[in-house]
Amino acid sequence: MMNKNLTEEYKDFILLHGDNLEQINQINHKVDMIFANPPYFLSKGCSLQINGIWKNFEKGEWDRERDFEAIKAFNYKWLSAYRKVLKDDGTIWVCGTYHNIFSVASCMVELGYKILNIIVWQKSDARPTLSRNYFNFTTEYIVWARKHKHIPHYFNCNLMEMLNGGTRMSDVWKIPFVASWEMQCGAHPTxxxxxxxxxxxxxxxxxxDTILDPFAGSCTTGIAANLLNRKFIGIEQNKDFLKLGIRRKEEINSPLTADKFLKKMAENPEEIMVMINHARKELKQKMIEKGICYLRAGDSKGSLLVTPGFERMQYVLLHTNGKDCQLFKLKNRGTFQIWTAxxxxxxxxxxxxxxxxVVLFFNSxxxxxxxxxxxxxxxxxxxKAKIRPLSDFIGIK
Structure with a gap:
């Protein structure tokens, strides 16, 4: 097995090839966060005929179906080893389905981790489940835990609230599955x-901060980490997947591509929107004093056009000629009144x-x-008045 860094030209994107329990010895400093997408143990070596076409759902030997004790032994071993390279105030995120996630949670408790949340990731565009013997499978689970029970962890609650329209973000996340723009260099089965x-x-x-992924695959964790100004260490035993990860890293070396990806990955079909409105300096100050923002309604024919996304508008940004920007939260999401002059x-x-x-009321x-x-x-x-996603103003570097 190779154990050298496959991307020595990058200081913020380190890849190691080999078994993750062996390559952990190459990590000589502790990391701030671990994201792990371990095997779900779903593969049964079978194929199904769909619309007259045979399809193979086998992912590989690494994903072969096992009994509960074997799955637990696997998870206990790697969770124990990687706990040692996690900072005392660090956290770990582990993905799974019901096939492996109960084992992960059980091992975490035994090893001294403190489970913080079980995130339910609901795929907003999940494909229909083939068998009609079950409800449709649309979710995966992510266990979020910190290393120690009594040492505080970092959580940017304020930012999550802002991205969620000013209210606490819940543990159910509705996020689409992998999109085509994420697979231009190739695709990974998980x-x-x-x-x-x-x-x-x-x-x-x-x-x-430094983020470690012991099951790096095609290095999605690393791409997201680098786009958000974090460092990345990835370990993967399949060299073809690592080559895919390197191609993806080279792809975002282009500033235009990096900017495009950064904006796309901040998108959310349910994202909170911001009304952008220009006002003269004196008028802008009066709007802030009154907590009232207004803009002309309709065109010369008297019609009113409500742009898609207006119902998700929860902030207003006031500016003067593109400068002196100030952001405020609306008192009521997606609502407005029509006033006469x-x-x-x-x-x-x-x-x-x-x-x-159109009149909007905000907390000035x-x-x-x-x-x-x-x-x-x-x-x-x-x-001209317009609406833009909240992520254009917060959350991105």
């Missing part, structure tokens, strides 16, 4: 979506461009910190 790793990494690590005048405003206006006492300063200079479009 590949995880970058959107899933995006949320995991942002919630439990800081920029500059006369009604606005009663509140001290001086509207002159239209007879009717608690501005939201903008992590990613937006570029709103778009020529004439700078002054």
């Amino acid at each position: 590949q995880k979506p970058l959107r899933l790793l995006y949320r995991i990494i942002l919630s439990s690590t800081r920029e500059g 006369d009604t606005l005048r009663q509140y001290g405003f001086s509207p002159t461009h239209a007879p009717y206006y 006492k608690n501005p939201i910190k903008i992590i990613h300063q937006p570029n709103l200079k778009e020529g004439s479009f700078t002054y």
Whole structure:
């Protein structure tokens, strides 16, 4: 087995080839987080005929079906070994289905980990289950645990709340399966979506932290880690999968591709949206004083167009000519009122461009910190109201 780093030209993307229990000796410092996608033990060596075509669902010998005791012995061994390279305040995330996840949780408790959450990942685009003897299988489970029961761990609760519209994010995550743009270099049979790793990494690590994946596969963990300014160590026994991981790393060396992937993996079909609205300096200040944002309703014919995503709007961003941006939370998600110009005048405003206006009410006492300063200079479009995802302003480097 090889034990040298296959990507020596990258200091933030280290790959080791071989058995993970042997290669752990190559890791000479402790890591901040571990993400593991171990075998689910689903493969039975069988094929099924679907619409007249035979399909093989065999993933490999590493995924061969085993009894509970063998699965538990496997999980106990690697969870015990990798606990030693995890920092005392570090956390670990382990994926599975009912075939292996109970074993993982049992081993964690025996080894002294403290289980923090069992995340239910609901695939919003899950394929129908072939057999009609069961409910449709649409979920996988992710155990999140910290190394010690009594040593606190890092959790960016504030960021998760903001990404969830200002309320606590639940332990049920509705995230699509792997998309075609994630498989341009090839596909892995158990590949995880970058959107899933995006949320995991942002919630439990800081920029500059080191993330370890002992079952690296095609290195989705590493791609997400590097895009979010984290370091990555991956171990994989299949060299073809590692070559795929290297191609994926080379793919994001292009700034344009990296930016595209970063934006796509931050996308969420249920993501909270932000209303972007330009206002003159004096008007902007008055809006903040009153907690009222308004914009013209409709075109010259008097029609009102509500853009898709408006129902998920929960923040308003006020700016002046693309500068001096301030972000506030709306008092009610996805709702607005239509006021006449006369009604606005009663509140001290001086509207002159239209007879009717869309009015949004926001909490002006608690501005939201903008992590990613937006570029709103778009020529004439700078002054037009628009909605954009919240992730354009928070969560991304």
